[in-house]
Amino acid sequence: MDYTEILKWLKDNLNEERYFHTLGTAQCAKELAAKYDLDCEKAYLAGLLHDCAKCFSNEKLLDIIHQNLDVEECEMLNYKTLHAPVSAYIAEKEFNVKDKEILSAIRWHTLGKLDMSDFDKIIFLADKIEPNTRDKEYCEQIRSILKENNGLNKALLKCYKETIKSLVKRDLKICLLTIEIYNKLEDLVNVN
Ligand SMILES: [Fe+2]
Numbered sequence: 034m035d036y037t038e039i040l041k042w043l044k045d046n047l048n049e050e051r052y053f054h055t056l057g058t059a060q061c062a063k064e065l066a067a068k069y070d071l072d073c074e075k076a077y078l079a080g081l082l083h084d085c086a087k088c089f090s091n092e093k094l095l096d097i098i099h100q101n102l103d104v105e106e107c108e109m110l111n112y113k114t115l116h117a118p119v120s121a122y123i124a125e126k127e128f129n130v131k132d133k134e135i136l137s138a139i140r141w142h143t144l145g146k147l148d149m150s151d152f153d154k155i156i157f158l159a160d161k162i163e164p165n166t167r168d169k170e171y172c173e174q175i176r177s178i179l180k181e182n183n184g185l186n187k188a189l190l191k192c193y194k195e196t197i198k199s200l201v202k203r204d205l206k207i208c209l210l211t212i213e214i215y216n217k218l219e220d221l222v223n224v225n
């Protein structure tokens with residue numbers, strides 16, 4: 034696939050750091066896809082587009098949401114999560130992405146969802162452990178968890194634990210869905 038048009042659009046619509054993060058996420062998603070026997074090309078594309086609306090203003094995000102999308106109530110609590118549904122919307126409208134797996138992975142890369150597919154999980158994780166902008170020590174921790182048996186769920190659980198800890202530390206509210214996903218991952222990790 035030729036990514037020239039997408040890369041140009043991303044360069045025009047993201048700041049430098051976010052563009053760098055995007056390239057890292059796409060590459061990391063491709064590597065994780067290979068590791069878990071998933072479609073590398075689709076993973077690369079999902080990685081490229083996962084944050085495409087990240088640098089839109091809050092007004093623009095809300096405008097697109099109000100006119101076109103349904104979002105979770107808790108997503109409206111934190112503007113930082115709003116770029117995920119809008120990025121999926123832009124991927125479909127601007128780049129004609131119709132693949133449901135790609136759109137789902139982009140849509141749920143911030144909050145996650147209860148029934149995440151392996152494809153959703155690798156995009157979620159690639160976003161957290163891409164080497165270009167993420168903390169090196171944290172990336173190493175997650176990468177080493179991924180090597181364990183049932184590593185995908187264990188790595189995801191680690192991410193949710195860190196997110197919940199960080200929200201508590203900052204006196205921020207925790208979305209009920211986040212707790213539900215955490216509980217489900219605890220079950221999945223302890224079954225195996
Ligand atoms: Fe994001």
Ligand SMILES: [Fe+2]
Pocket residue numbers: 054058083084160
């Ligand atoms: Fe991201």
